[in-house]
Amino acid sequence: MLLGEAPYVEGYLSYHPSVILPFSPSFFLSFFFGLFAFYFFYPPPLHLLFPLIMSSSTLPDASQVGLPASDASRAAELASLKVKLRAGLRQFPDFPSPGILFEDIMPIFADYTLHEALIRSLELHILENHGGQKPDVIVGLEARGFLMGPSLALRLGASFVPVRKQGKLPGPCDTVAYEKEYGKDFFQMQSDAIKPGQKVLVIDDIIATGGSAYAGGELIQKMGGELMGFIFLLELEFLHGRDKLSAPVYTLLSGQA
Numbered sequence: 001m002l003l004g005e006a007p008y009v010e011g012y013l014s015y016h017p018s019v020i021l022p023f024s025p026s027f028f029l030s031f032f033f034g035l036f037a038f039y040f041f042y043p044p045p046l047h048l049l050f051p052l053i054m055s056s057s058t059l060p061d062a063s064q065v066g067l068p069a070s071d072a073s074r075a076a077e078l079a080s081l082k083v084k085l086r087a088g089l090r091q092f093p094d095f096p097s098p099g100i101l102f103e104d105i106m107p108i109f110a111d112y113t114l115h116e117a118l119i120r121s122l123e124l125h126i127l128e129n130h131g132g133q134k135p136d137v138i139v140g141l142e143a144r145g146f147l148m149g150p151s152l153a154l155r156l157g158a159s160f161v162p163v164r165k166q167g168k169l170p171g172p173c174d175t176v177a178y179e180k181e182y183g184k185d186f187f188q189m190q191s192d193a194i195k196p197g198q199k200v201l202v203i204d205d206i207i208a209t210g211g212s213a214y215a216g217g218e219l220i221q222k223m224g225g226e227l228m229g230f231i232f233l234l235e236l237e238f239l240h241g242r243d244k245l246s247a248p249v250y251t252l253l254s255g256q257a
């Protein structure tokens with residue numbers, strides 16, 4: 001037994017002799033041998049590049065961690081994600097009223113790879129557009145805007161604020177009336193939800209007549225928010241909803257395929 005090594009007694013709570021204890025001679029030997037080996041393979045100044053060498057070979061690439069990739073690879077990634085997303089939509093005729101072909105987005109959330117594809121597509125769009133500016137606040141429209149807004153806000157490091165149907169939010173609220181493809185309603189936001197000058201992006205699943213999005217934008221502007229734009233998964237372009245909106249409109253998919 002070497003000096004500094006713990007005694008080893010078979011069947012007793014102790015250390016096997018092959019275990020290197022700190023401050024034992026074998027510990028110092030291994031430490032200095034390791035240091036020598038490191039400088040042998042990465043001599044100064046090459047050892048300063050070690051973190052770079054590691055990052056290029058062993059760390060996940062940008063698309064895996066949600067960081068910006070190059071313009072060309074972003075465009076290619078976005079195109080293939082859109083194909084996946086389109087396959088995740090399904091339609092129901094005459095819902096919720098006769099003559100409406102209802103777009104059901106729920107299969108996207110039932111499959112986590114499609115869910116990830118959706119959030120990544122939205123993130124790619126924001127990185128690509130808006131002159132590199134990120135929103136301070138993502139505003140989601142009730143109810144399906146709540147499925148996408150919070151995870152996108154988290155990805156971008158932004159706040160999430162809901163626009164709700166009347167009577168759901170506590171405290172002082174601002175209210176607007178609006179009309180959509182199949183009915184009329186009132187939207188509300190808590191009056192202190194947006195600080196004047198904050199850059200705001202509105203998100204929802206679908207733009208049809210644009211009535212809901214227009215009302216959401218009105219509330220934001222009433223509070224002094226700077227409307228950066230609107231972002232949707234799907235646009236029913238034959239209803240010309242985007243013509244109502246005064247800020248840039250981006251949609252991942254359009255039309256009822």
Ligand SMILES: O=P(O)(O)OC[C@H]1O[C@H](OP(=O)(O)OP(=O)(O)O)[C@H](O)[C@@H]1O
Nearest residue numbers: 142143144180181207208209210211212
């Ligand atoms: O462009 P528009 O004609 O205004 O229509 C689009 C809106 O209609 C749907 O919401 P809906 O009010 O049906 O509510 P839900 O999300 O609560 O189901 C959709 O999620 C949009 O918010």
Ligand SMILES: Nc1ncnc2[nH]cnc12
Nearest residue numbers: 100101102103181206208
């Ligand atoms: N056709 C539609 N399908 C799903 N959601 C909608 N919101 C407005 N029109 C819609």
